Amino acid sequence: MKRLPWWLRDLIYGAIFIAALIGASFGMDAIHIVGIAYYQRIIVLMGINIILAVSLNIINGHAGQFSLGHAGFMAIGAYFAAFLTYFYFAPYVNKFPVGTEQFVLQNALLLVAVLLGGALAALAGYLVGLPSLRLRGDYLAIVTLGFGEIIRVIILNIDKIGAARGFTGIPNWANFFWVYLFCGVTILISWRLVQSSVGRAFLAIREDEIAAEAMGVDATRYKVKAFIIGSFLAGVSGGLFAHFMMYLNPDMFRFLKSFEVVVMVVLGGLGSISGSIVAAIILTYLPEGLRLAKPFLHIEKDPRMVIYSIMLIVLMLTRPQGLLGRRELWQVLSRRKEAPTEEPDATSRS
Amino acid sequence: MQAFLQNLLNGIAVGAIYALIALGYTMVYGILKLINFAHGDVFMLGSFVGYYAGRFAIAHMQNTSGTWTSWIVAGAIMLLAMAACGLFGYLNERIAYRPLRNAPRIASLITAIGVSFFLEYGGQFVFGPDPKFFPQLVEKHVLQFGGITTTNYQLIVLVVAIIFMAILQYIVYGTKFGRAMRAVSFNYESASLMGIPTDRIISLTFVLGSALAAVAGILFGLSYPKIDPLMGILPGLKAFVAAVLGGIGNVPGAVVGGLLIGLIESFVSGSRFSNFTPAIAFVILIGILLFRPSGLFGKYEAEKV
């Protein structure tokens, strides 16, 4: 396998992955159990949250920056992709009779719309990142929060895409296949990036920005790069979200949404890709799980958010490094302790 | 001209309330370098304590028309709110912030946001999400002079705010405790090496800030009687912008910042952009942070390499 040219290798991996996804898609559709659609929906939403969490982990976990505005980039991707399909692509596709040609066209145009949504979100990430990334920690957090809000308010005031009423009628072109395809892409990008010189630069900036610059790393440029990549993927997740939910509303992208993604990344462990994935899965299911438990709690009002915030505080107090800390799942499972420490007289403080 | 003076008066009145909240932000940041996201919700808590205490007082006191009694009762309610919020501030710091003092910054950030959500959603859960009407603690009179309309409430706001700011000024600059506070905000380690009980000072700072937020909550409830559990978000944000505008960590700066934000809001609300939405507050904040991050009176701290 190693002998093959790199592009052929990547192509083969890609083909295998796509084949597996198609298989899983058909498999899921084939299961005829009552209520399966509910679980299918949760699984797709998990996929979207995985993309969000892994992409935010690049910014917050690898590059060590505090971004609290991820929902804003998701919103841009969502609305732009929906705008493209609703006003241009769908009318065009619907002219074709139902058949293979239309199927291929529809999927191709979905891909185009989602990627363009991501591109616009990336541009926004660049515009937001460039001025903001000079700021330290807490201030960067507030500014990104602010930009997320500003983006939402701007969308709220654009009548053509529904403003406060919401954007309805988005064609249902996204499904398990597309969402998990992009999941795979996101995880691949994040993983390969962190193993490369780009990832090392990110980590160096996270650990000590001044030392990183002394070693030749242009910190601002790499921080902006992290922002662009992260926001591109967030935009992609938004586009997929739009075409799965078929409805968009600016209220879906408030600060609370950004915060939920931040919680996923922190719960999983800042810097751990597998941690973000696990946390995204858990936290997507949690509201559903709590909803199922409600009848047993004898409370009419909805305590979910109160429980959520208490859990959060407890989590931060007991295990601020999250589930996996900075390590990946296989490192934790194989019980490989942190890289060896010295004999007893070491000055280590693990 | 009259419109100008009217806006001026309104701006100063609401600005005084923002200033009281901003002081809490600035003191905590000065001491801990922490943005206390939950502070705006402490303000909300103060309002609600005032609400319930006020309703209790009115229900149990038939003779509220006697002005002296109602003033005393109002004063007592304010003190009660201050005590309640002060207690909350103390517990908040002790339980949620102190254990994380040496943890990475993001843990404190998330915890602060968690406490904020806890107050907001908890408030909705306990008090109910619909707005309530803040009781008229003292009799309300409308006053007119020179074509400007105001109520005695606005004057109460101004007087009370000034009194408390003066008290705070005295505490911070005229007492041993205040000197200790300033020492800790300059350099935590050195202060503790000098024998200053830093933990206690930090706790007291939180108590002070929260008490002031309670005062702001009562004054706000009097001025804008519709209150609800989410009422702290927007004023909290504006007060934070005010604190940054004045130079975060700088106590007089917070007052100036609060007044400025109040004035901006007052004059803007009469014009096209009548919705002083969070977005506008953020635009101002981002502008400050990008062009003059140390605010009006703050000092730029160079990082030692």
Place this chain on the structure above:
Amino acid sequence: MPLLEAKNVTIRFGGLTAVSDFNLTIEPHELVGLIGPNGAGKTTIFNILTGVYKPDEGAIFVNGKATRNCKPFDITALGVARTFQNIRLFKELTVLDNVKIGGHLHYKYPSASAVLHTNRFHGAESIAEADAIELLRIFNLEKRAQFYARNLPYGDQRRLEIARAMAVRPKLLLLDEPAAGLNTGETIELMAKIHEIRDRFNLTILLIEHNMELVMGICERIVVLNFGKTIAQGTPEQVRSNPVVIEAYLGEPVEA
């Protein structure tokens, strides 16, 4: 042409003039020491030379290029590398990764290459790995390559900082108190190591130190700083017996 030239460099922090009218010329292959009491401004000068601070007055030239307005990474690209007084390693990264980052400018490639694992990526990574291991070997750290930097004992951490700086493949190496906290044996090893890398890699070295044995032992020329001003310059013998220098360190002689 001199490798480094600092002319009339002055910097003020608020009301304090930290460095005043500093001049220094360093020719290639020299080993120069910068000494002075604490607070004299030595590390500040390092920070100015490496672009962390911008001087209020004066100019700096690296290999003839003016660097006053350059950012730190630009100056690194010109071949200047440094270590830090307080050790600024990338704690959560492995020893090997720390050194690899030192060589960042030599191995970097676009993100697309990283994601697609192109030949360029593979090539650069194998060179990075080989270079890093070689440097670790020179500094006797190759057995600890997979350790996390924060788990290293103190002496190893100091050596790792130098190894990381060497990965930059600098022409000029700035060492800030490399012997701080080392015992006599380690200091002697360090002195030998500095000589070794200077000759092997054709380096020019400027170092800050308080340890007089090291300074007098290996420096060819010494600059003495006090209160931000140069008070003496010369060979070790000249500086050692200079009364101004002695007064700066020990105070005025007591009239017998």
